Amino acid sequence: MTDTADVSRGCRGYEENHVQNWCGNISFGSKQKFVPSTVEELQQVVRDAAPPLRVIGRGHSFSPVAECAGGTLVSLARLNLVLDFQPPSDGSVGSITVQGGTTYSEIAKYLAVGRRGALRNLPSCPQFTVAGAIATGTHGSGVHIPNLAADVSMLEFVRADGTLVRYSRETDAATLEGCRVHLGCLGVVSELRLDVVPFFEVDARTYADVPLEAAVRALPELWTRCDSLSVWTSGFGRGGAEVGDSDLLKLADPFPRLEPLGAAAPLEAALLGESGYLLERPMGRYCSDVDAPTTYSPTRREPWHSALSLTLDDQAEETSMAVVDLQAEFFVPLERATEALRAVWAASAGWAFGSPPTSAERVKGLVKGDKAWLSPAPVDSLGIHVSFNADLAVRDEVMAAVPALEAALAPFGARFHWGKLSCLRAARVAELYGEGLEQFRSLCDDHDREGKFRNDHVSELLWRRAAPEC
Numbered sequence: 001m002t003d004t005a006d007v008s009r010g011c012r013g014y015e016e017n018h019v020q021n022w023c024g025n026i027s028f029g030s031k032q033k034f035v036p037s038t039v040e041e042l043q044q045v046v047r048d049a050a051p052p053l054r055v056i057g058r059g060h061s062f063s064p065v066a067e068c069a070g071g072t073l074v075s076l077a078r079l080n081l082v083l084d085f086q087p088p089s090d091g092s093v094g095s096i097t098v099q100g101g102t103t104y105s106e107i108a109k110y111l112a113v114g115r116r117g118a119l120r121n122l123p124s125c126p127q128f129t130v131a132g133a134i135a136t137g138t139h140g141s142g143v144h145i146p147n148l149a150a151d152v153s154m155l156e157f158v159r160a161d162g163t164l165v166r167y168s169r170e171t172d173a174a175t176l177e178g179c180r181v182h183l184g185c186l187g188v189v190s191e192l193r194l195d196v197v198p199f200f201e202v203d204a205r206t207y208a209d210v211p212l213e214a215a216v217r218a219l220p221e222l223w224t225r226c227d228s229l230s231v232w233t234s235g236f237g238r239g240g241a242e243v244g245d246s247d248l249l250k251l252a253d254p255f256p257r258l259e260p261l262g263a264a265a266p267l268e269a270a271l272l273g274e275s276g277y278l279l280e281r282p283m284g285r286y287c288s289d290v291d292a293p294t295t296y297s298p299t300r301r302e303p304w305h306s307a308l309s310l311t312l313d314d315q316a317e318e319t320s321m322a323v324v325d326l327q328a329e330f331f332v333p334l335e336r337a338t339e340a341l342r343a344v345w346a347a348s349a350g351w352a353f354g355s356p357p358t359s360a361e362r363v364k365g366l367v368k369g370d371k372a373w374l375s376p377a378p379v380d381s382l383g384i385h386v387s388f389n390a391d392l393a394v395r396d397e398v399m400a401a402v403p404a405l406e407a408a409l410a411p412f413g414a415r416f417h418w419g420k421l422s423c424l425r426a427a428r429v430a431e432l433y434g435e436g437l438e439q440f441r442s443l444c445d446d447h448d449r450e451g452k453f454r455n456d457h458v459s460e461l462l463w464r465r466a467a468p469e470c
């Protein structure tokens with residue numbers, strides 16, 4: 001049995017990770033838990049495990065992807081070493097090879113030493129493990145940058161019989177590209193390698209009270225002119241309020257820019273209207289310890305690892321948050337983005353269960369399309385993120401709102417985030433993913449004949465086994 005107290009990395013909530021997810025809406029229900037210290041031990045655990053076997057990364061998924069009722073939960077918290085580092089040089093990317101339990105913040109800390117290098121992008125919380133983040137197609141923001149999985153150049157899995165298999169860009173490019181969004185179904189990721197680019201800084205500009213209509217109209221032009229764009233709005237979720245001001249609009253670019261900003265400055269001026277202004281006062285961190293809230297400056301130049309995520313790098317292992325929300329996120333092709341946004345606003349008119357006091361909705365994460373078989377963003381996409389109040393008192397309303405959103409977004413071919421709330425059923429998943437799903441299942445069969453790595457959730461979604469309705 002596990003000794004979870006030992007694996008705490010100095011952050012609150014790590015032990016609870018082994019019982020329920022970070023938000024608390026999913027219990028894992030495992031009969032056994034293991035925290036192996038070596039790859040050999042991990043192989044033995046996998047070989048002997050009672051199914052279903054699921055790995056827990058940092059437990060930040062809102063969907064039951066890591067649930068394993070009656071089975072085995074494995075944490076790789078002790079397998080978090082940097083195994084190799086090759087610095088970028090002469091215009092070529094470098095690489096960092098890590099064990100399967102390593103988090104983005106651990107990698108960022110390593111690369112920050114002496115400005116060794118940088119990752120191209122980060123998720124909003126770098127506390128996620130790389131293996132867990134890529135499993136669900138997690139993304140940062142940037143129309144020129146695909147989701148985080150695209151920067152993985154080698155993946156090693158422990159298969160159901162305990163043997164190891166590796167796919168690398170050099171020798172198995174097509175399989176690697178296909179299987180990076182792995183949903184934990186291909187086995188346990190024991191090692192992986194990521195691209196490293198030269199260390200860079202980011203110029204972030206954040207505007208408050210930008211008129212929402214102006215922001216939406218300008219989106220197509222804005223996203224070609226900056227590398228990272230996020231808009232937070234409080235257009236709904238406040239007791240039926242009219243679509244109002246966008247609360248925040250954040251543009252961020254690597255410094256120095258590779259290309260000049262062109263006409264972006266006048267465009268920004270036009271965007272601000274009468275109400276908008278450049279936000280220079282400190283703001284509360286999104287992920288912040290309730291007992292010791294921290295602030296940051298939303299408009300300034302910072303090292304990549306601080307600017308691209310919403311947590312401070314010196315608190316990168318903290319996992320608590322002042323307001324726990326429940327999230328859903330949908331990806332729509334960029335050319336349908338403004339129509340899709342309006343459909344979301346129409347579907348959500350009158351909702352009173354947004355995520356107070358944070359904004360209820362966020363136009364987040366432009367993602368460049370990629371070719372993973374289960375990629376939520378197969379073409380250049382806009383991520384429309386919805387934060388719901390996680391209070392149990394409104395859970396029924398929230399769960400009823402998710403299918404309503406999905407129906408509103410279906411005409412745009414919206415795909416959903418594998419790690420967030422969704423009520424889509426297997427038939428729709430098969431329609432959306434087609435041949436990619438077939439290829440994924442076939443590789444799963446190669447790795448795992450008996451379906452040891454499949455819990456009810458993935459069985460229902462990917463293998464069409466009946467599960468209760470949302």
Ligand SMILES: Cc1cc2nc3c(=O)[nH]c(=O)nc-3n(C[C@H](O)[C@H](O)[C@H](O)COP(=O)(O)OP(=O)(O)OC[C@H]3O[C@@H](n4cnc5c(N)ncnc54)[C@H](O)[C@@H]3O)c2cc1C
Binds near residue numbers: 059130139140183184
């Ligand atoms: C506050 C918050 C902010 C978020 N921000 C973003 C964001 O900016 N962008 C975005 O796209 N998403 C975001 N998400 C969603 C989040 O990125 C995903 O849910 C991500 O998968 C979480 O990583 P994790 O390490 O917690 O993985 P977990 O949730 O623990 O696991 C995810 C999946 O990976 C599997 N897994 C984990 N490790 C391994 C391994 N070593 N081998 C095999 N399988 C494994 C698990 O079994 C599970 O199926 C956010 C979530 C929260 C709570």
